[in-house]
Structure formats: structure tokens, C-alpha cells
Amino acid sequence: MKEAIVLPSLEVEILDSQIPTPGDEEVIVRVVAIGLNPIDWKGADPEVAIQLHGHLKAKQYANPGKDVAGYVHAVGSKVYEFKPGDRVQSTNHGSGFAEYSVGPRHTTYILPDSVSFDVAVTFGLSYITAALNLYKELRLPEPWVPAEDPTPLVIYGAASSVGAFAVKLASLSNIHPIYAVAGRGTEFVESLLDSSKGDRVIDYREGPGFVTAEIQRLAPKLEYGLDAISTPDTTSVMVKLMDPVKGRLSMVLPQELPPQVAAGIKTTVSFAPALWEPNDVNSSEVERRDLTALKSFAHVYFRYLSDALANGIISHHPFEVVDGGFGGISRALEDLRDGKNSASKYVIRVSE
Numbered sequence: 598m599k600e601a602i603v604l605p606s607l608e609v610e611i612l613d614s615q616i617p618t619p620g621d622e623e624v625i626v627r628v629v630a631i632g633l634n635p636i637d638w639k640g641a642d643p644e645v646a647i648q649l650h651g652h653l654k655a656k657q658y659a660n661p662g663k664d665v666a667g668y669v670h671a672v673g674s675k676v677y678e679f680k681p682g683d684r685v686q687s688t689n690h691g692s693g694f695a696e697y698s699v700g701p702r703h704t705t706y707i708l709p710d711s712v713s714f715d716v717a718v719t720f721g722l723s724y725i726t727a728a729l730n731l732y733k734e735l736r737l738p739e740p741w742v743p744a745e746d747p748t749p750l751v752i753y754g755a756a757s758s759v760g761a762f763a764v765k766l767a768s769l770s771n772i773h774p775i776y777a778v779a780g781r782g783t784e785f786v787e788s789l790l791d792s793s794k795g796d797r798v799i800d801y802r803e804g805p806g807f808v809t810a811e812i813q814r815l816a817p818k819l820e821y822g823l824d825a826i827s828t829p830d831t832t833s834v835m836v837k838l839m840d841p842v843k844g845r846l847s848m849v850l851p852q853e854l855p856p857q858v859a860a861g862i863k864t865t866v867s868f869a870p871a872l873w874e875p876n877d878v879n880s881s882e883v884e885r886r887d888l889t890a891l892k893s894f895a896h897v898y899f900r901y902l903s904d905a906l907a908n909g910i911i912s913h914h915p916f917e918v919v920d921g922g923f924g925g926i927s928r929a930l931e932d933l934r935d936g937k938n939s940a941s942k943y944v945i946r947v948s949e
């Protein structure tokens with residue numbers, strides 16, 4: 598098969614590789630479409646890759662692709678839900694820039710016939726990261742047991758793929774009012790919100806002072822915050838908004854926080870790559886239990902997604918199909934690195 602290798606310069610080399618064979622709990626997908634994520638360019642830099650994923654093997658960064666959709670080609674001996682020919686979306690730890698990709702069963706799910714492969718690859722990593730932030734880190738009510746009382750939530754970076762899926766999931770959980778911070782993607786984010794429930798967009802292009810004052814005016818002390826961008830600038834706004842005693846702030850990247858934060862706000866960082874960590878025989882019983890629970894979390898949320906797609910209650914992220922198949926990966930990764938995409942995912946078509 599053809600496989601695209603991303604070099605630290607973000608140039609791409611096309612190699613001839615072996616079609617992978619599945620482990621017991623793995624699914625091989627014949628790839629039709631690939632969705633790109635920021636980690637695909639960050640992971641191509643070996644130093645960043647080691648910082649982010651020191652526990653995974655360096656080899657896995659050569660082909661960093663995470664999100665694929667296509668047809669099941671083969672399944673492992675302990676895979677009970679899929680068979681060759683099924684239409685699926687699958688998210689993995691890196692193997693996606695290829696004609697055949699390998700992913701675990703718990704991050705693979707059946708696509709309803711109404712959902713195209715291009716649409717499907719906008720979900721994957723961004724969707725599960727949004728779910729991890731809202732439900733595992735912030736412990737907010739899940740869509741199948743929705744909130745009964747107003748639950749104000751700030752989502753910083755609501756036009757990003759992670760932020761937008763967080764807005765959509767929060768709405769399915771009846772979590773309102775949502776204070777959504779966006780810039781170029783304001784119009785898109787407005788289309789996701791319910792102003793009758795107090796949801797509002799706050800434009801970050803007006804500056805951090807404006808964002809802080811505007812949200813503090815609407816909600817002086819916030820219990821729940823998701824920083825879907827997590828740069829020093831965004832996080833320093835978020836910590837000012839949080840209730841110093843009850844506040845819970847979830848981030849997508851580790852950030853050093855101002856010392857006063859240590860006083861009260863509970864901060865956590867979601868880490869989707871843990872979904873692909875192998876069960877280590879040397880781990881403690883608690884670590885193994887937590888890893889099993891995390892994999893069940895992904896299993897459940899991806900099956901919820903299958904259902905939500907079939908019921909038409911969740912929309913995909915806007916996307917742009919990049920010309921040139923594997924040949925388009927390099928330019929798209931450069932554009933992602935340079936922040937050119939606004940409220941949009943890049944999609945690569947591999948086959949029909």
C-alpha cells in the first residue's frame with residue numbers, strides 16, 4: 598500500500614508499505630478520507646512529539662494521521678462489532694496517512710449510510726477531546742441525563758474543532774448559558790448557540806480585557822470553563838473568570854498557571870492520546886482500572902455519536918477538501934501550523 602510519511606519540515610514522502618495486520622482488538626480500515634488535526638503537524642517535530650507523547654514509540658510519528666473513514670478491511674479476534682465491508686470512522690494513535698490504517702475497536706464506530714466519509718473525518722479526535730473535557734474533566738451532565746438547572750459554561754475557542762464539538766455536546770446536555778469566545782468564526786459559532794437560553798459569543802479580537810469584562814458582567818463567578826485553545830493568553834483570561842473556590846477549568850494543552858490559581862480552582866488537562874496507551878503489565882491496579890475506564894468512555898461516546906448522527910442531532914465541523922490526495926497533506930499541515938483555518942477542518946481524499 599501507499600503510505601505518507603511526514604518529515605519534521607512538513608514535507609511528505611510517499612512510501613510502499615505492508616498493509617497492517619490487526620491485533621486482537623484492532624480494526625484495519627481501507628481509507629477513503631482523512632481528517633487533519635493540529636497534532637499531525639506538531640507530532641512531525643520529533644522534539645514536540647517526545648514532549649507530548651514520550652510514552653509512544655518514535656516510529657509512530659512518521660505517519661501521524663489520526664482520523665480516517667472508510668471500509669473495514671479486517672478485524673482482530675476480539676472485535677465483535679465490525680466485519681469487512683462495514684462503513685466506519687476510526688481514530689488512532691498514528692497510521693492514518695495511508696491506504697490502510699489500523700485503529701482500536703473502542704475508537705471506531707459504524708457510520709450511518711447518510712453520513713459521507715468526508716463528513717465523518719471531521720469528528721474523531723476533536724469530538725472525543727470535547728467529550729473528555731466536558732464529561733471526564735468537568736464532570737458535567739451527560740447528554741442522556743441532561744442538566745435540569747442553568748449551568749453557565751465558558752468555552753474559549755468555540756470555532757475550533759474541539760470547541761465547536763464542545764458547544765454541540767453541551768447543548769445536547771442542556772448546558773446553558775454557553776459563553777463562547779470566538780473571532781473569525783463568530784458567525785459559525787452563533788449558528789450553534791441558543792440565545793433564548795442566554796448563550797452568547799464574545800469576540801476575542803476585542804482583546805483580553807474586553808473578553809474578561811464581558812463574561813464577568815454576564816457571570817461574575819464561573820464554576821465551569823473549557824479552554825479549547827490553551828495558550829498562556831487564553832488561560833490567563835480563563836483563570837480570572839473562574840470561581841476561586843468552586844471553579845473547574847479544563848485545558849487541552851498543559852499551561853503554567855499563575856500562582857494564585859493553586860489556591861482554589863481545580864484545573865485539569867485532557868489527554869486524548871491516553872486512549873491508545875497499551876495495558877502495561879507493570880502498571881498498578883488503579884492505573885489499569887483507570888485506563889480500562891477511559892477506553893470504555895471512548896467506546897460509549899463514539900457509539901453515542903453513531904446514534905446522534907443517525908438521528909441527525911449533531912452536525913459535523915465545516916471542512917475543506919484539499920486537492921492532490923496525499924500530495925495535499927504538506928500544504929494543509931503548513932496552513933494548520935500557520936493558523937490559516939477558521940472554523941474549518943482540512944480533509945484529504947485517498948480513494949473512492
Ligand SMILES: NC(=O)c1ccc[n+]([C@@H]2O[C@H](COP(=O)([O-])OP(=O)(O)OC[C@H]3O[C@@H](n4cnc5c(N)ncnc54)[C@H](OP(=O)(O)O)[C@@H]3O)[C@@H](O)[C@H]2O)c1
Pocket residue numbers: 634635636722723726753754755756757758759760778779780781782783801825826831848849850866867868869870933936938939940941
Ligand atoms: N489534549 C488533547 O488530547 C488534544 C486533542 C485534540 C486537540 N488538542 C489541541 O487543541 C487545540 C485545538 O485543536 P483543534 O483541532 O480544535 O484546532 P482547530 O480547529 O485547527 O482550531 C482553529 C480555530 O482556533 C481558533 N483560535 C485560534 N486562536 C485563538 C484564540 N487566541 N482565541 C480563540 N480562538 C482561537 C480560531 O478561531 P476563529 O476562527 O474564531 O478565529 C480557529 O477557528 C490545538 O492546540 C490541539 O493541539 C489537544
